[in-house]
Amino acid sequence: MSAELQASRQDATLILTISNPGARNALHPDMYAAAIETLSTAERDDTVRAVVITGADKVFCSGGNLNRLLENRSKPPAVQAESIDNLHGWIEAIRDCPKPVIAAVEDIAAGAGFSLALACDMIVAGASAKFVMSYVKVGLTPDGGALWFLTRALPRQLAAEILLEGKPVSAARLHELGVVNRVVPDGTVLDSALAWAEDLAALSPNAMERIKSLTNEAQANSLAQHFESEKRHFVESLHQRDALEGITAFLEKRKPQYK
Incomplete structure (x- = not known):
């Protein structure tokens, strides 16, 4: 099966599911255009009142595919630049979406997957979920707006710790810091996010x-x-x-x- 962004509906909630079997739902450029188009359609659809972004098989997103990034080293820099532009287009579409967007995070939100979660209006995470900005571990710098979001959500020293160390941070700690809204038992994240979306859908x-x-x-x-x-x-x-x-x-x- 190929990497894709799956779209489905539950009542007034649009569900976007990151799916990349065998790669812990690593991101792929094909997902970016699909996400932008789907969110644009949802913006014009009055029957959509909320959006939930989740990952298939109870894994949110492991970020970028390192094999693909290694391949891109042999291509002109413009190839990778275009891919990042498209990722940023997805991030902007989340931020500009007039409907509330909730990230439902199970297992891991790494790299650009963490950025996607931060772009959402609210985050629901499983009790054992981990969030990691691991760019520094492979000699890279963040994309997806990660640094912008973290330096606004946290004191400079805490943002620097997460970005410079590149170590996983627990959902519980991010909840204490105000980055994650709700921590729920593993396996119940999507249901919890959908229930929250349903509550929001009843508002103006x-x-x-x-x-x-x-x-x-x-x-x-x-x-x-x-x-x-x-x-x-x-x-x-x-x-x-x-x-x-x-x-x-x-x-x-x-x-x-x-x-």
């Missing part, structure tokens, strides 16, 4: 999209710029149909039904 899609946008902007904007953006989104949301349903449902003491 308009508010969800705007909150994600504000969160992304907040990392670059000044407080004054953020105030202006908050004001615009609030006023626009108030005059959108989700606010009418949400406020009315609250006052009527019932669950809102967002469409």
